[in-house]
Amino acid sequence: MKVKIGKYPNWHWWSTYLYKWFGYTRTQKISVKIDKWDTWSMDNTLAHIILPMLKQLKATNHGYPSGLSEQEWDEIQDKMIWSFEQKIKDNDWDLSHDEHEKMAEGFKLFGLFYQNLWD
Numbered sequence: 246m247k248v249k250i251g252k253y254p255n256w257h258w259w260s261t262y263l264y265k266w267f268g269y270t271r272t273q274k275i276s277v278k279i280d281k282w283d284t285w286s287m288d289n290t291l292a293h294i295i296l297p298m299l300k301q302l303k304a305t306n307h308g309y310p311s312g313l314s315e316q317e318w319d320e321i322q323d324k325m326i327w328s329f330e331q332k333i334k335d336n337d338w339d340l341s342h343d344e345h346e347k348m349a350e351g352f353k354l355f356g357l358f359y360q361n362l363w364d
Contacts, residue, residue: 246290247278292332295355299326302364310361321358324351 328351
């Protein structure tokens, strides 16, 4: 797998008019190449990408979803981070039933708050 994600393009006051007149839209450059073996254990592959992003989001957080307090959002982020840490350790078969349920809760929260994962 090879992923290259560039910075978001800068916006200038003249950008809107120039882009509209010439039909040119600046977009973020993204290149993703998936190899056949990347999907063999896709859950593990994605966990290696998602975990550092969740940790960075938590460290640089500038807000939280509506309907939640800052403390509640912090706890939800901790649960998601813990779950992905367990997945990366690749010993999730060693976990107890309660730990498996806790891990499943973190993944469920990740799906539930997927659209709130931005800073």
